[in-house]
Amino acid sequence: MQLLLLSSSNVYGYGYLDHAERELRARLDGRTRVAFVPFALQDHEAYTATARERFARIDCEVTQVRGAAEIEAAEAIFVGGGNTFRLLKTLYERELLDVIRARVRSGVPYIGTSAGTNIAAPTIRTTNDMPIVQPPSFDALGLVPYQINPHYLDADPSSTHQGETREQRLQQYLEENTAPVIGLREDTMLWVDDDVTTLHGRSSARVFRRGAEPIEIEPGSVVALV
């Protein structure tokens, strides 16, 4: 399996996907036909146009995914960000989870950002998104055996807001679940070759396990999460 799982497609100070252009090119490795899954946003056509323009600049042709045919024909799959619940619900409705999983397991590169990164995990239980629609299950693609929290955000010590911090939310996740979680700050991404995950990007990532203190891992590190 060849995955590239971005925390975010938009990083402060960069244009759309620009912070990850080197990794995008390396993951595609000359493949040019990219199937784009736009279901996390409401307007699929507009979202596809954005992706198409960006991928044209790295010499790739984007096809908008509507059903299994575009997945079957693709050399690479890109799943864009937005609302994770909407994305997963649509994938269930169009019966696309199995075909994506099968193609990726057969070697087709999978690139995800934000919601597209969340659904690469076993479940969407560590998404930050609002549950605006109800998918039939929180179970997702399970391409990796650990959970991911994109857009990971450190607590702001100057804030007077009393809502839970991200770390508190992830500790609540671990009260109810056993899979470890990697919190990906926005300028980071996971590079996955089969069972080996490496952290890329410009910041450390924060790893949460049940019953243990969180730890920071540095870019370039192999992420030994399970």
Next chain:
Amino acid sequence: MQLLLLSSSNVYGYGYLDHAERELRARLDGRTRVAFVPFALQDHEAYTATARERFARIDCEVTQVRGAAEIEAAEAIFVGGGNTFRLLKTLYERELLDVIRARVRSGVPYIGTSAGTNIAAPTIRTTNDMPIVQPPSFDALGLVPYQINPHYLDADPSSTHQGETREQRLQQYLEENTAPVIGLREDTMLWVDDDVTTLHGRSSARVFRRGAEPIEIEPGSVVALV
């Protein structure tokens, strides 16, 4: 119906529930036997102890809810905050939604904070919480006909974080749903007498409707949401 729906139990500069003591006393109106629903946090006993200590200071006796019996015996119901998904899943497992709804419709005061406020709405689709467990449905008590977003947070113009703002998340909710949403800043609460909702507290609240610009309503205003 007599509801008091708090955005938060902990407001900056105040002790637990202190910012709402006047409204709590008024809503209870001499009733002293309060059933406490602690399911939004993991440790029900510790959470009940916290609530018991606080309510003792307004001359109320707190009973920890384990099943329908405590709801049936109560003069008032208090549902504490924590994780909304965990709260709702446990209410389904213990088959408590119908009994709470029936008691409140018969006149028993309902007090909610945060997650306890979320479940008073028709669904939990406007919670901020992480979906750490999967309830069988997002449908909740439906004591009011509008959605509520507790801990409503204005966008920070100085932030470099690229995750969606709260307003963007609620606009995504309205792309998929038609019920209006009231965003309750942390020092605000809703006072509900049957079909009449009034905003209380120290800040305005922000109301979101599909196809309309959000509006601000001031404390003391009747909230005409549907």
